[in-house]
Amino acid sequence: MKNIKGIITSDGKPASDVVVVIVEGSQSFLDIASVTDQAGEFSFSLQPGHYKARAFKDDLIKETSFEVSDEKSVTENNKAVIHLDF
Amino acid sequence: MKKLAFAEAGDDTTVSVNNGMNGVYPKPQSVSLDSLEVVANHLESLETDLEMDREVVGDEDFLPDAYFGSYPAESPAASRGFEVVIGPDDRVKITPTTSFPWRAICALRITARNGRKFIGTGWLISPRTVITAGHCVYLHNEGGWASSIEVIPALDGASRPYGSASSSNLRSVSGWTSGGPNADFDYGAIILPQNFRPGVQTGVFELANLNDAQLLNTTLNLSGYPGDKGGSTQWFDKKRTKSVSPRRIVYEIDTMGGQSGSPVWYLANGRRFAVGIHTNGSASGNSATRINASVLTNLQNWKALGA
Secondary structure (H helix, E strand, O other): OEEEEEEEEEOOEEOOOOEEEEEEEOOOEEOOEEEOOOOOEEEEEEOOEEEEEEEEEOOEEEEEEEEEOOOOOOOHHHOOOEEEEO | OOOOOOOOOOOOOEEEEEOOOOEEEOOOOOOOHHHHHHHHHHHHOHHHHHHHHHOOEOOEOOOHHHHHHHOHHHOOOOOOOOOOOOOOOOOEEEOOOOOOOHHHEEEEEEEOOOOOEEEEEEEEOOOOEEEEOHHHHEEHHHOEEOOEEEEEEOOEOOEOOOOEEEEOEEEEEHHHHOOOOOHHHOOEEEEOOOOOOHHHHHOOOEEOOOOHHHHHOOEEEEEEOOHHHOOOOEEEEEEEEEEEOOOEEEEOOOOOOOOOOOEEEEEEOOEEEEEEEEEEEOOOOEEEEEOOHHHHHHHHHHHHHOO
């Protein structure tokens, strides 16, 4: 499994305590929810494939689709594969 | 300090950690003396379980796992929205959560070794033993054993009717913790502190190891704390088993992230028998770790630890 890192921001600033879930995937995925820390960061462990993540902040919802590659770690260079801004 | 214990040979070998960081945060209890008496009897006598189907949920004498297990064609599509896992979203909100079996289901607030936070679900099988997914207690890519897990039985919004406690006394098996994650061994347990015994008040799930034919002929129930609903309210769904393998059960019960570790159970004569531990989402069918003979042995051993 690959460790996938994401960042949630609100008006460009890190948003903490935002709940993020994977709602669709081309591969089976662990049914755990991730919660952003003070830096707005969260993470998931996923098999290579296509996924859709959804973030919930107050009454607002944001979602994005992304791909986890088998070629390299998406967390290389501390780069987040997911970035959602509320 | 880490302690290792070995229950049996093979990949179901028990492994454990206890960081000695347990903390208890009791909240005012809202359980009546009548309820306490019923639950205490439940632990001593299986006959008492039969009485629990007559407990009241909300304003009605209604238990969805009992009713829809008997009349599946009448299942509601309670909140048909875009939060779809497999087809329409059939999840039903459970409130209040103070009737059995809902009160024996716990919201988990997981702090990984690297400090990251996660939401999961667990369920009581003895006064202090909470069963959950292996990936809720041991997170391979987040530093291994969780540093602490807060357990909140029957969490219902801001209400914690049975209090809560944190524990770092955790159990899983080598099939999960050694090498890469293997879904066939994705199960674990949280042993709560000595002075926090919610299972005495909530009642506990029984365990069952069904054969393939029995599982395929069963309506399965699942309830937990999905993150898309905030992770603080309990949601239930039920459907028939889709397929089974020696270590997995597949179903189309709607779930969402945060429900990892939820009990998968069936209802028979008023008794709730857990047959699986929910772990995975997938468009082709969500799935649980199956309680087979070796899993059952470990769960029973962990049950004794929290007696």
